[in-house]
Amino acid sequence: MNKWENNKAWFLVLPVFVIVAFSAIIPLMTVVNYSVQDIFGPGQRFFVGVEWFREVLLDERLHDALFKQLSFSTLVLLIEMPLGIGIGLMMPKKGWTSSACLVILALPLLIPWNVIGTIWIIFTRPDIGLFGAFINATGIPFDHTASGVDAWITLMLMEVWHWTPLVALLAYAGLRAIPEAFYQAAKIDGASSWAIFKYIQLPKLRGVMTIALLLRFMDSFLIYAEPFVLTGGGPGNSTTFLSIYLVKIAVGQFDLGPAAAFSLIYFLIVLLFCWLFYNALQAAGTGDKS
Amino acid sequence: MARIDLNEIKHSYRPNPTSEDDFALKRIHTVWEDGGAYALLGPSGCGKTTMLNIISGLLKPSHGSIHYDGVDVSDMQPEERNIAQVFQFPVLYDTMTVYDNLAFPLRNRGVNKTDVDNRVREIADALDLTDDLGKRAANLSADAKQKISLGRGLVRSDVAAILFDEPLTVIDPHLKWELRRKLKEIHKEFKITMIYVTHDQVEAMTFADKIVVMYEGEIVQMGTPEELFEEPEHTFVGYFIGSPGMNFFECTVDGSSAKIGDAIVPLDQATADKAKAAGGSLKLGIRPMYVGVHEENVENGVPAEVSSVEDQGYCKIITCKFNGSEIKARIKDNRKIPTGTCWLTFPKDKTKLYSNERLVRTGGDNE
Numbered sequence: 001m002n003k004w005e006n007n008k009a010w011f012l013v014l015p016v017f018v019i020v021a022f023s024a025i026i027p028l029m030t031v032v033n034y035s036v037q038d039i040f041g042p043g044q045r046f047f048v049g050v051e052w053f054r055e056v057l058l059d060e061r062l063h064d065a066l067f068k069q070l071s072f073s074t075l076v077l078l079i080e081m082p083l084g085i086g087i088g089l090m091m092p093k094k095g096w097t098s099s100a101c102l103v104i105l106a107l108p109l110l111i112p113w114n115v116i117g118t119i120w121i122i123f124t125r126p127d128i129g130l131f132g133a134f135i136n137a138t139g140i141p142f143d144h145t146a147s148g149v150d151a152w153i154t155l156m157l158m159e160v161w162h163w164t165p166l167v168a169l170l171a172y173a174g175l176r177a178i179p180e181a182f183y184q185a186a187k188i189d190g191a192s193s194w195a196i197f198k199y200i201q202l203p204k205l206r207g208v209m210t211i212a213l214l215l216r217f218m219d220s221f222l223i224y225a226e227p228f229v230l231t232g233g234g235p236g237n238s239t240t241f242l243s244i245y246l247v248k249i250a251v252g253q254f255d256l257g258p259a260a261a262f263s264l265i266y267f268l269i270v271l272l273f274c275w276l277f278y279n280a281l282q283a284a285g286t287g288d289k290s
Numbered sequence: 291m292a293r294i295d296l297n298e299i300k301h302s303y304r305p306n307p308t309s310e311d312d313f314a315l316k317r318i319h320t321v322w323e324d325g326g327a328y329a330l331l332g333p334s335g336c337g338k339t340t341m342l343n344i345i346s347g348l349l350k351p352s353h354g355s356i357h358y359d360g361v362d363v364s365d366m367q368p369e370e371r372n373i374a375q376v377f378q379f380p381v382l383y384d385t386m387t388v389y390d391n392l393a394f395p396l397r398n399r400g401v402n403k404t405d406v407d408n409r410v411r412e413i414a415d416a417l418d419l420t421d422d423l424g425k426r427a428a429n430l431s432a433d434a435k436q437k438i439s440l441g442r443g444l445v446r447s448d449v450a451a452i453l454f455d456e457p458l459t460v461i462d463p464h465l466k467w468e469l470r471r472k473l474k475e476i477h478k479e480f481k482i483t484m485i486y487v488t489h490d491q492v493e494a495m496t497f498a499d500k501i502v503v504m505y506e507g508e509i510v511q512m513g514t515p516e517e518l519f520e521e522p523e524h525t526f527v528g529y530f531i532g533s534p535g536m537n538f539f540e541c542t543v544d545g546s547s548a549k550i551g552d553a554i555v556p557l558d559q560a561t562a563d564k565a566k567a568a569g570g571s572l573k574l575g576i577r578p579m580y581v582g583v584h585e586e587n588v589e590n591g592v593p594a595e596v597s598s599v600e601d602q603g604y605c606k607i608i609t610c611k612f613n614g615s616e617i618k619a620r621i622k623d624n625r626k627i628p629t630g631t632c633w634l635t636f637p638k639d640k641t642k643l644y645s646n647e648r649l650v651r652t653g654g655d656n657e
Contacts, residue, residue, distance in 0.1 A: 181381050184375070187367070187368045188368050189442060190398035191398055199385060
């Protein structure tokens with residue numbers, strides 16, 4: 001068949017193309033537009049090339065924010081993943097207790113980000129907060145508005161409280177998908193519970209845990225609302241993560257050029273991690289580790 | 291290696307069973323001799339797997355006790371009972387190599403390294419897995435995986451028994467034959483008690499010395515393949531064993547003959563008397579291969595209409611309309627097939643009577 005005859009099919013793709021153009025391509029191109037120009041006003045714009053990119057890439061504060069961001073994500077994942085798997089393992093397998101656990105676990109996931117921030121501000125306040133006042137009463141000074149470490153601890157508690165349930169739910173679903181015969185065979189083979197965990201449960205969870213890791217990494221890497229509500233990036237710059245810093249440049253200082261360049265770099269970093277995780281996921285799916 | 295006694299076993303999956311129907315196993319009281327090769331045969335849902343899991347200890351029966359060589363093991367866990375079980379679908383430890391998979395049951399029991407190595411290599415050799423020993427188990431084909439599962443069952447030499455739960459379901463037909471033969475060889479060599487669950491009669495007959503037929507939570511007959519074929523003790527056995535299954539007709543006994551509708555089938559006097567004494571609802575059963583088919587009326591022949599003929603190569607299966615129901619007869623290929631009306635004869639010694647689905651025995655061993 002002549003392939004030119006089939007060209008009408010392109011019209012069928014057009015609606016999708018239009019939607020994607022408005023939802024992704026045009027906004028992204030606007031950002032690209034800002035990132036290569038210096039704009040003073042509607043009529044005053046100068047092409048600056050990669051100037052903004054160079055400036056942003058050499059910015060010490062951006063390096064600092066990126067480092068903080070990565071540290072935060074890593075620490076949070078190191079806590080959330082094992083904790084989530086642990087909770088998944090401990091959850092009752094059937095009966096009403098199982099349903100009750102699922103509902104309770106899902107609750108934090110339903111609360112909006114900024115509300116979470118507000119809840120935790122109050123919860124950790126040194127004067128009236130249950131947590132903050134209690135810690136201070138034991139003699140350990142705790143104030144997230146004054147100490148960077150305390151602010152970090154608060155944010156991590158918040159993040160772990162908010163998102164461990166997601167990991168736990170995924171782990172629980174993964175565990176339920178393991179056929180009973182595996183446990184029966186392990187019993188017959190005389191395997192200890194540790195061996196069952198190591199040789200059956202953990203390998204079978206690998207796929208679903210890769211998804212959990214991907215989701216949690218992306219989300220914690222893009223964290224904004226919680227530190228913004230808690231201290232607005234402070235005290236000092238202690239919780240100024242990438243997104244906070246970006247908003248400071250774009251909205252606070254109105255430096256649209258550097259902010260646009262920053263956005264694109266941020267976008268590329270996210271894309272890079274997406275690609276890495278996607279490949280890891282594919283490898284896990286086919287069972288080829290090497 | 292052990293003799294296994296099941297004592298008045300009953301099992302229900304419901305917490306408070308009230309009627310007979312709540313029981314997955316109704317009353318099992320039987321003995322599995324040491325070193326025997328048994329097949330547990332029955333349709334899906336008849337309680338085969340339940341029984342197997344009770345023997346291995348994965349399931350605790352609601353009533354009754356289990357003895358291995360006279361020792362009560364009812365309250366022991368599977369690992370304490372020292373039993374091996376192979377499941378329907380391959381169960382593998384994905385992250386381990388084939389070698390480690392086979393060695394796993396031994397290592398868990400603290401067997402020393404050289405013994406583990408010898409035993410694993412011996413079993414791998416028997417199952418043709420030697421070349422795959424270093425490979426990761428997860429990347430092998432389905433039948434290689436199942437061979438590993440089998441191997442894990444066989445690897446412990448001191449087990450009380452090996453239980454197989456339809457282990458060859460996922461295997462290609464030609465490999466099935468090979469693996470079954472291998473299992474038989476292993477049985478001959480090591481004389482381990484083997485219980486093999488299946489719903490395939492051919493599989494059961496080729497594997498086992500003795501076949502146990504289960505039906506709706508009960509053992510209806512335990513015997514050699516020949517006994518099951520010639521003397522089915524329950525209508526279900528007659529129907530389930532043999533292809534096509536036994537013909538059954540509701541009948542009444544009058545004098546020394548059975549009446550099926552208008553047709554009169556002569557019986558021997560002893561059978562007729564026993565059947566009358568037994569009472570209940572009576573059925574007459576005969577294997578298709580014993581039904582005599584004649585083109586002309588013969589002595590004691592009953593008329594029937596040929597409705598279809600099925601050519602199976604080495605024989606033909608004739609289906610006839612007979613008194614409102616169907617009867618199947620198997621005849622040798624080289625014989626002429628009657629069309630239209632034909633006459634059937636029922637040889638006395640092959641015609642069985644059933645009272646309430648149970649065989650009316652004519653020999654001296656009737657209780």
